Amino acid sequence: ACVEVFDELSSTSDHALANMESFRNRMPALFVARQQTKGRGRGSRSWFAGDGALTFSALLSKADIPIEPIIWPRISLIAGVAMCQTLETYAAPDLLKVKWPNDVYLAGRKVCGILVEKRELTDPVLCLGVGVNVNNSLEHAPQEVQQRAIALTDVTHQQHFLPEILLEFLVRFRQLCTTNAVSVEPLLEYWRDHCLLTGRQVETVQGGQQIIGECHGIDANGALLVQTSSGQREIMSGEIVRW
Ligand code: BTN
Structure with missing residues (x-):
């Protein structure tokens, strides 16, 4: 395993994927950046996050994810649920929702985005990229950003310790992968209870x-x-x- 922390990086996922070969024998590998200059979102969008955001990517091999590659598409949902559950520790649970496939919403606005990318070395490798608005308040952001996005601190009015959130997420992610290898039911049940889009x-x-x-x-x-x-x-x- 290996962990690298950077003050600044273009994108944690780009760094992970570009150097995947050299981390082949060191997975799970985790890359954290305090600041990203060219963060990527899903599709061809960019991901902007100011100082105080939590941005990281994890390179995961088959051995790190205790579920069959055939159900890897579920990883997206698992990651979203793991972050939603993590944030429930800090904000009122009824304010937190998951938006298909893997965004987390807080008080009706996006607080976390997840980007899952799959590559092949000899075996498949997943790059799980997560961006969470934590201490980077968006209260003074342009109106159009404020309408769509929010930071955890905008609801809690507290400063949060980023490594604690990261660690809690990793533990939950791993736990959910393990329970999912047995049954998808608990994941579906959580999703049903927290789905932002149901009925809309x-x-x-x-x-x-x-x-x-x-x-x-x-x-x-x-x-x-x-x-x-x-x-x-x-x-x-x-x-x-x-x-
Ligand atoms: C989305 O909602 O469109 C997904 C956003 C994913 C952003 C994270 S931040 C860490 C990692 N590095 C990137 O360049 N993107 C992901």
């Missing part, structure tokens, strides 16, 4: 086709269920463009 009209695009309907939560494979006028659709991957 959602809009997504699949292969250029627009899908609009009411969200009915997720199925056992982690697909988002959307009830459209022509029947129920299972959304396996993609982005919710409106809700």
Whole structure:
């Protein structure tokens, strides 16, 4: 195992992936940056986070994730749930929600984004990148940012110790992977209770086709269920463009 902490890095995930080969025998490898200059989000978006945010990536091999590679798509959901549960320690649990596939929302706004990328060495390797707005208050950010995003401190009005949050997340992530190897039920149950989108009209695009309907939560494979006028659709991957 190895941990590297940087004052500044372009992106913890870029660093992890670019040097993956040299960490082959040192996984799980964890990279933490106090500041990222070119943080990446899902799709082709960027991820901005000011000083006081928690940003890290973990390189994980098959040996580090005690579930079969066939259910690795579930890792996305597991990571979102692990961070949601972690933040429940600090903010009122009813303020925290998960948004499919793996964002965490606090008081209706995004507090955490997760980016899971898969590569192959001889075996598959996962790069799990997590960004959480913690002490980087967004109260003075531009209006359009404030409408979409929030930091933990904006709700708790406290300064939080980043390593504690990181450690708690890692422990929960590992625990959830282990319980998931046995049964997906506890994960689904937590998801059902905390799903931001259930009961809402959602809009997504699949292969250029627009899908609009009411969200009915997720199925056992982690697909988002959307009830459209022509029947129920299972959304396996993609982005919710409106809700
Ligand atoms: C998203 O919501 O679009 C995902 C955001 C993921 C951001 C994290 S911050 C640490 C890691 N390094 C990156 O460049 N991105 C991820």
